[in-house]
Amino acid sequence: MTTLRSFQAEIEHFSHEKQKAAIALAREAHLAELKASHPKEVKKEEPATHKEEVNHVDEGDDERIETLLVNGDEERATAHLASALLRGHGEIILALGETEPISADKLASAADLLRRVAGGLKAIVTDLYNEGGAACWLVRLQPARVEEVSEVRVAVVGNVDAGKSTTLGVLTRGGLDDGRGRARLALFRHPHEVETGRTSSVGGEILGFTAAGESIFPTIHAPEASSAKREKLSWKEICQRAAKVASFIDLAGHERYFKTTLYGLSGCAPDYVLLMVGGNAGLIGMSKEHLGVALALNVPIAVCVTKIDMTPPNILEQTVNMLVKVLKSPGCRRVPVFVENKRQAVDCARNLSKPLMQGGKSDYRLCPIFMVSNVTGHNLPNLRTFLNCLPSSQMDDKYVVDAPLEFHISDVFSVPFVGTVVSGVVTAGVVRGNDPVLLGPDSLGHFIPTTVKTIERKRARVDSAEAGQSVALALKRIRRPQVRKGMVLVAKSETPPKAVMRFEGMVMVLHHSSTIQPKYTAMLHCGAIRQSVRIVSLDHPSGLIRTGDRSKVVFEFLGHAEYIKEGQLILLREAKTKVLGVVTRVLP
Template identity: 45%
Template sequence: MREAMHDVGAEVTVLRRSAPAHPTKSSPGGANADVLVRKAVTGMPFLEIRVAVIGNVDSGKSTLVGVLTRGMLDDGRGLARSKVFKHGHESATGRTSSIGQHNLCLGAHGEVLNDGLFRTHSCAEYIARSSKVVTLVDLAGHERYFKTTAYGLTGHLPDYACLIVGANAGIVGMCKEHLGVALALKVPVFFVVTKVDICPGHVLQHSLATLSSILRKPGVKKKPFMVRTREDVLTCARHIHTDSLAPVFLTSSVTGDGLELVRLFFNLLPQRQRWADKVNDAVEFIIDETFQVAGVGVVVAGTVKRGTLVQGASLLLGPHAGDASFKLTAIKSIAYKRLPVTRVVAGQTAALALKRVKRSSLRKGMVLVDPSLHPKASWEFDADIAILTHSTTIAPKYQAVIHCEIVRQAARVVAMDRERLRSGDRACVRFRFLQRPEYLTPGTRFVFREGRTKGIGMVMGI
């Protein structure tokens, strides 16, 4: 196998060997093995996994991200999280208020390339040596920033969600809310219990029992699986796409307990979507950040939803706020995780420098699409929705905030196929945006909220 894979530019790593359970005459001395086959470095990594890190405030989300991506252990005083905070007020309060993207770089044999010298602004050399990149999307846990977390779960198209649970606090606050959004969006969830080094044994058992009872509820229907060995990690990585599996890791960012199993799990996680099937489609790039870079000009960051985006390509940018039009622009240069490249493909994030565009005309929620798609923005759209929680009834003229991928805007119900809706009901509804028309595609999942999460839905028609 090694010779065959070497011929196609791939590396083979044996993860586990085991003797055959029932030796036969045809194979008396053979052995079974779990093998990782990964394409070697070819200039840029084509395998990218996005993991949204969610959970209640003060559960240790940013600390875990800092420990994994900086190759260090925490000191119990916030050292690791200080390496990944973006703003001064985050460092002062110890609480994340924005969306942060941090890279865990893996080699062809699964080794972690991040070390103590890794920095976000100089990660290009690590990316260039990587065969797989795990993008950890660090989201806010405080209730005040829930709209930011909802935007990260919808707009950044995560493959998986990592729900962080503080062992000493248990399932409290926004933990259930974040889990509900991830389940509504059909994002597979696994759980990391942190701070096990400072948690008394009986408190830890109570937290695990509470988590287990929540996972077994009718609306969730998942079976917790305690990950304690490498064999458990292989089992979970192989079956992570099954709806009933919920891996649970016990970790400490101070002592390092359980972190090697988490790293191995990230190394083995497969891509959830078959992005390779969309590489040859017409280009669609969704914008989640805009910048003005000195010496470069206007730069937009986002995700390639389908197609292959090449340097110099001419695409339509829109919808613009004034007239909802799409205007032609050209791609001046492309950067993938701060590494200059000439093209990016479906499923990858990128930063694009644009020609003939003013920063004032850009906003989050715009898209770059191929002219052959003839894109149009719409004020109204039809959706099939389900109400999760609502204290009263929902009727026409009800208003809520729509989170549909990168679109985040208030909308009003203008028509529905039932007079009233209550918790647990389903219906076909027509929404109308209140501020400006947006570009939506049928088949896209979304959540809508009024304060906290209220319901889920799927765009059926424009």
């Protein structure tokens, strides 16, 4: 019988291979288009590209930089550090003495050399920790424009009343809560959320970090200051001062809004998931559902245990024991680490996405646990350090800049005096103001030509946006009813994009109370797409599938055609039924 872990590894490998093939084709098409439109410019750029390939430094050279620092080779260390900063989008974390302690004199000389080298590159070096013969530094460039600010997208999930919005309010504004949820009021979007204290929509909040790693708060916390005067910095001003921004996606915890939460986890493309667990309630209800979805989508997970100031010690101990038991279970395969100091926070951030060797196998992953209190502020500085050191979303291989534009729409707005505005994530290519694009598919499966009027990133006007960034685009000559969530913006090309009604997928049933047969209908989540589908046929000897079975399935959209690609992950949900899979083939 196929296990969930082996099936996840299989579909991840399939998705990666399909993605590599699609990237190669997209790059060839992009280069051919550039040659056709600007032949002279492309010819001039070819020698420079070749030179970059010759001087390219492998990704494994981070360790070589550290060796060069210890050996005092300043010239080669400068070249390697410049290449590493280019690959890391202006940021890199260097550590010495992790495997074998180094003397204090060598650490001091290596730190001095690193500061000289970084100073020549106009980068800022920040000491993260220096203890026990080991040291770690954050090297970060100050971006010249908002377009260059690196971003980390974090989805915040958990059961109702776990303290998600309150924790975000305290994290992003720098103050503490009064024990009655005052810190969460600024995050709510609707009046009924303020009345009930429960989030019902996908909310957004940001936390900026300077090049030196210091948090940027929008508020001044003075007892005599009135609440109306506390908000000092807007999102735009935070981004102009920041070198890195953590974008939080505040999702609903109530069972009634699980569809919205699932869409946020799938459509907003989070890089990490922060699971909130109330210390007084434990891992109950929707917390387990959210954890299961995050595991199915293979998103790295960190856990925050909240309300530790008001929870009796025996209840808190029960919560921690239950949490550790669930994380270590065969379904999760996580190694829990309780973060209590800055060094642990930095090391967990660096290794969160990397597989760990456990019992001779490398399918275990790290899961940091933060015991926090929003009233006393316990462990909040370590949580901010962890967020500051997380790798940027733009470093992911799936986001390719030198490819035709592809932008997935996750939300739509109608802004007075601006027009229709769409927000989402640029998954490939670069978009600039006044670029001609195609919007679709519409209800008939067609793509509409339009133009990008203006671009905003975190409410700050920018000239361009590249793959991996979440932005908002204002479109020309497009009315609000013409756009829906799940549509895409793609670059104009000789071969127009095609929308499909049917596709084939390899799926595994995670849970179903009985059996799934042809003509079964469920809600499909695939990136920003959310639509009901019907099973047309099953490639299974028995003609039906149940919990634990896997099969090739042909799906058909019930509403309208969608723009879907091979290798995309799919998640089916209907009541408590959950089916995980990958798109293997699009059908005409």
